[in-house]
Structures are given as C-alpha cells and as structure tokens.
Amino acid sequence: MSIRVRFAPSPTGYLHIGAARTALFNWLYARSRGGKFLLRVEDTDLQRSTEESTRSILDGLSWLGLADYDEEIVFQSHNADAHRAAALRLVAEGKAYRDFTPKQERSDPNIKQDIAARARAAGDTVDQRSNPFRELSQEESEARAAAGEPFAVRLKVAREGRSRFEDAVYGTQERDYSEIEDLVLLRSEGLQPLYNLSVVVDDISMSVTHVIRGQDHLTNTHKQILIYEALGAPVPTFAHLPLILAPGGKKLSKRTHGEIVSLTTYRDAGFIPAAVCNFLALLGWSPSGEQLAASLTSGNEAVEVDPRVGELMTVSELIENFSLERIHRNPATFNFDANNPKRWTDDKLLWMNAEYLRNVLSLEELLPMVKAEMEAAGLWREEYEAERREWFERTIDLIRQRFYTLKDFTGQGRAYFADDFEYDASAVAKNLKKEPRLRELLPALAERIERVEPFDLASTEAALRAFAEETGVKAGLLINASRTALTGQSVGPSMFDVFVAVGRERAAHRLREAARLV
RNA sequence: GGCGCAUUGGUGUAGUUGGUUAACACGCCGCCCUCUCAAGGCGGAGAUCACGAGUUCGAGUCUCGUAUGCGCUACCA
Numbered sequence A: 001m002s003i004r005v006r007f008a009p010s011p012t013g014y015l016h017i018g019a020a021r022t023a024l025f026n027w028l029y030a031r032s033r034g035g036k037f038l039l040r041v042e043d044t045d046l047q048r049s050t051e052e053s054t055r056s057i058l059d060g061l062s063w064l065g066l067a068d069y070d071e072e073i074v075f076q077s078h079n080a081d082a083h084r085a086a087a088l089r090l091v092a093e094g095k096a097y098r099d100f101t102p103k104q105e106r107s108d109p110n111i112k113q114d115i116a117a118r119a120r121a122a123g124d125t126v127d128q129r130s131n132p133f134r135e136l137s138q139e140e141s142e143a144r145a146a147a148g149e150p151f152a153v154r155l156k157v158a159r160e161g162r163s164r165f166e167d168a169v170y171g172t173q174e175r176d177y178s179e180i181e182d183l184v185l186l187r188s189e190g191l192q193p194l195y196n197l198s199v200v201v202d203d204i205s206m207s208v209t210h211v212i213r214g215q216d217h218l219t220n221t222h223k224q225i226l227i228y229e230a231l232g233a234p235v236p237t238f239a240h241l242p243l244i245l246a247p248g249g250k251k252l253s254k255r256t257h258g259e260i261v262s263l264t265t266y267r268d269a270g271f272i273p274a275a276v277c278n279f280l281a282l283l284g285w286s287p288s289g290e291q292l293a294a295s296l297t298s299g300n301e302a303v304e305v306d307p308r309v310g311e312l313m314t315v316s317e318l319i320e321n322f323s324l325e326r327i328h329r330n331p332a333t334f335n336f337d338a339n340n341p342k343r344w345t346d347d348k349l350l351w352m353n354a355e356y357l358r359n360v361l362s363l364e365e366l367l368p369m370v371k372a373e374m375e376a377a378g379l380w381r382e383e384y385e386a387e388r389r390e391w392f393e394r395t396i397d398l399i400r401q402r403f404y405t406l407k408d409f410t411g412q413g414r415a416y417f418a419d420d421f422e423y424d425a426s427a428v429a430k431n432l433k434k435e436p437r438l439r440e441l442l443p444a445l446a447e448r449i450e451r452v453e454p455f456d457l458a459s460t461e462a463a464l465r466a467f468a469e470e471t472g473v474k475a476g477l478l479i480n481a482s483r484t485a486l487t488g489q490s491v492g493p494s495m496f497d498v499f500v501a502v503g504r505e506r507a508a509h510r511l512r513e514a515a516r517l518v
Numbered sequence B: 001g002g003c004g005c006a007u008u009g010g011u012g013u014a015g016u017u018g019g020u021u022a023a024c025a026c027g028c029c030g031c032c033c034u035c036u037c038a039a040g041g042c043g044g045a046g047a048u049c050a051c052g053a054g055u056u057c058g059a060g061u062c063u064c065g066u067a068u069g070c071g072c073u074a075c076c077a
Helices: A017-032 A051-064 A076-092 A111-122 A138-146 A195-205 A221-231 A254-261 A263-268 A273-281 A289-296 A315-321 A347-360 A363-376 A389-402 A425-433 A438-450 A457-471 A475-487 A495-502 A504-515
Strands: A004-007 A036-041 A096-099 A152-155 A162-167 A171-176 A184-186 A210-214 A237-241 A244-246
Touching: A004 A017, A004 A210, A017 A036, A017 A051, A017 A210, A017 A237, A017 A244, A017 A273, A017 A315, A036 A051, A051 A263, A051 A273, A076 A096, A076 A152, A076 A184, A076 A195, A076 A221, A096 A138, A152 A221, A162 A221, A162 A237, A171 A221, A184 A195, A195 A221, A254 A263, A263 A273, A273 A315, A273 A347, A347 A389, A363 A389, A389 A495, A425 A475, A438 A457, A438 A475, A438 A504, A457 A475, A457 A495, A475 A495, A475 A504, A495 A504
Parallel strands: A004 A036, A210 A237
Antiparallel strands: A096 A152, A152 A184, A162 A171
16 A cells, blocks of 8 residues: 555644654655655644634745645544544444533643642542443433433443554554543534544545654554544554754743744744755654765765765755654754854754755755845845846855855845945944044045956955055955945955955945945 | 653764774864955864663663653543
8 A cells, every 4th residue: 555644733823843843754754655745734623723823834834845735635624524423433333432421621721730630639540441321321322312411422442451553663552451541532512523533533534554743642642543443444554753842851832932943933034945854854863874874975986075965965865865764762852042142043953054055055046045035125136137147146156155044145145235235333343443544545445446457356356455555554454344345244255256246336336435434 | 640752972863783992963162274254174172872780701782770851641632
C-alpha cells in the first residue's frame, strides 16, 4: 500500500514552530517515499477554532512550500456525523456503552492540577471499570435513551490485558488496560464527537498509513489503537516527534514566549523558507554520520569542502536524506534570549538564513524575494528588471554578502535604492564629526570623484588615494567618511564597490551633502 | 498521585556489533587579512558523555537504581 500521511493542525492560533516542524516531517516523509501528503483541519473545538487561524496556518504552510497537498483539504467538523455514526455503531455492537452519569464540570484554568489532585485523593486503587452503566443491559440503555435521558458514549475497554504498539521513533510502547479509562467518545451535549474518536475515524477514512505527530500524543495512542480495533480497522504506523522546548527545558508556548514561536514572525522578519525548513529539520532529526560524510566528499576522491555543507541542506537534499529512523527521542531546545535583541531567535537559524542569503541561493533564486521585499517597502522600480537590470543584480550580489535577512535590503541597504536613507548617528560621530577638515575635504573629493574616468573600481580608488596623498590625510579617513556619506552607515562593502554601486552623480552629491554633517 | 518518555560542552547534533587523547556545526574568545563590518584562514576556551551502582579485561555505548525535566492522565485538542 502506498504511503499516506497527514498534517492535522487545530486552528486555535497561528502556525507555531512545533506544528510547522510536524508538517515538515510529514511532508518530507511523503515526498521521500512517493507517498501522499494530506491536510486535515481539526476544527472540532467550536469555542477555540477560528477561520482566521485556519487561514494563518494555511498561509504559513504555503510560505514554507508545503502547501502542495495531494488531495482536498479535509475539515474535521464536516465529518461529525460520520464520527457519531461510528460511535453509535460501537454501542450497537456492545463495544461502547451509554453513560447516563451527569456531566461533571471541571475548572478549566488549572485542569491539570485538578486532575492530579483528584488522582491523589483517589489513591492508587482506582478502578477504571467502575462505571455503573458499563454493564447496563442493551434494552434498558435503549429505553432510557429513548426516554430522552442525556448520555455520553464511552468505549468499553477490556478489564485485563495490555495495549502494545511499535512506534517508529520511540520503539515498543506498552500500557496496561487497567491504566486506561473507558474514554468518552461522544459527549452528552448533542452527542458531539471527541478528539480521540474524530482523529481515528478520519484517519481511517483518509486511509492514513503513517501518523507522524508530536510526542505529546504518545501515551494517548493506546486509546486510539483501542478505537481502531473496536472499529475493525487496520492500525497505522505511528511515529512520534520529540517536543521542541524553550530555553531552560520549559514548554515552548504562545502564552509565555509570544511571537518568536510563530512562523509568521519569521516570514515577516525576512527569513527564507528553505532556510527555515533546513533549521526545523535539524530540530529532532539529523542525517547519519555516513550521510554527512557523503556530502563532504565527491565521488571516490576526497575533496576540500566546507564542513558546514553537512548541515546546510536544500529542500531536495532533505527529501533525499530524510528517514523516520533518524528522528531523535530526546526533546530539542529552541534557543533564544528574549532580553537580547541580537539573540531574539536561535543563533543557528540566524546564521543559516544568512548562509542561504549569501551562498546557498543563487542570485536568480534570491532576486524574486528581494523584489517582494522592496515592493513591500515601496522601493521597487520597474527599471530594475529593464534598463537597470544589470546594475541591480550586481548591487544585490554585492550587498547580500553581509546581510542576514531580506529586511536588510530595504534597511541597511536602503541607500543603494533611494535618497531618503537615514544617517546612523554613531556612524556620523565616528566617521564625520571627528575630523573638522572633512568639511572642506568632502566637497573637494566630490569634485575629484565626479571627474573620474572610467567610473570603476580601479579609477575611483586611484583618484581617492591620490587625493589623500595630495591633501596629506590618510586614505582610511576619506574612505570611512565616504562610506557614511554615501550609505549613512559605518559598515558595508569595500568602499570602491560602494562608489560604483551608488554611481558617479549620486556619490558626488552625497559627499557634498555630508559636509554639512561634519 | 499514577503511567510514560528523555538526559553527550551554552545550543543543535555525530558517535559503526562496548575498545586508545569523545567528533562536527552554531555561539563565544584571540590572531591573520583589511578602508569599516562581515566573510574567509588559523588557533583557543568549553563535556569526568545527569548521578550512583552493576556486567566486562574494557561502557557515552549493555543492566538496575536515583535525580531532574517533559508528556499523558478532561464529556480540550
């Protein structure tokens, strides 16, 4: 049977890092094995699910490049009738029963503590099969239901025995039936299907063969297997993914960690999808030492290669190398420091994005992304794809060498495309204000630069150095002053590259303008 | 409380069937290069492989225990 996997997010918020990683792993597995990748929106929690979340999740997936679903998107809420029918069938077959116990309200905020407290109070001798309605006769059950008495439907779990399955990541998992309660399939209110029932029925109807999801579902898998068995359906292969934690081993959550866990943050911050995928893939998965070694050599001859290419893997390389067997069991920490602007997100993600921006992506691949960024910032001009195309490409290729995100093209790089750039105060202080003579030197240098022929690297450099010699100042003084004059910054590419990129007229103009800042 | 899972330098990881000085990447520090900042080159600090026993001639690698963290335990998903 061909492989079918699904990503099944519940639309109760934006697509966060952990969910994105789950989607990626499902997608990689499908694509590496010629399987089908499906999407199911688990919108059964009417209270929390929103259309906005659904849209946001879909957007996130499409940004990552994972939106090539092989079949129509399934909305779980549309299948409620089928879920209900399945549960009722189990009741008819005696594999589930009606529970007429009135619904117990639970205090939502500290539900976990509530559970622990109740368990403690109950001691360790809880009988999971003590429900009085478990053994109610079929006739009486029917009669009370017919009389309009509200009931929930619970699965009838065997008293004795053990549940067992082989997780593709965590290995053999066993759990005693005595530890599993007769779980509720349908809630009494409107016979609404509950999560465990819905996932199973949908996975059966979608013919899912491999369930790849977060480790937080590991223990509950036993319950779901019980439902598969009761329904007489084949049990799929399960592969649980290690959780992604926040620094300090705490759970990564929207509530406490805010926007850094949201994928849209990275899209909006100018990250490149392929780099994010690459980073995410390495959170909980890694190629084998052999695969790494293979990527370091070419053919049978060992060649000098940058060792980092081992971790830098394009999407197609990820597909090629991916396997369930190489997924880790231990949770990964997503490293960041909320108090340090330089470290607002994981160092390695930042590095990786820069690596894609400068080296991994070809200029042709990068250009459309830069264009989109410039359009958003109102800096795009049609001539960049027409008469100024060559200049534009050369300039992008020049400045990308020290950028980290796409945002830098319109931030630090603004001066290359517009005249309304800002002068960095510390750059002005350091490179302009420190030397009063620059007030006269800069306009004079402008004169000189203006007449350079041809206006290229060698000539501008020669002109500037000659000018420095004549006026008795160090070339470095003029170079650094020019950098700030032309770009507003104290850092950037080699100055003569900047002269050429900015162009003769603008360069001269900016040199004269900068004299006023001295 | 019960059950489950995990534990290699700050972070992500490698570590073949147990075998000499635990490897790589990010980050950090220094030097070189240099018109600045990156990049790049070179070098460095940083791990008694959570802890304690056991098996063994020999354990990061096998067994047990402890600790810590996380997950599940709901008529949430």
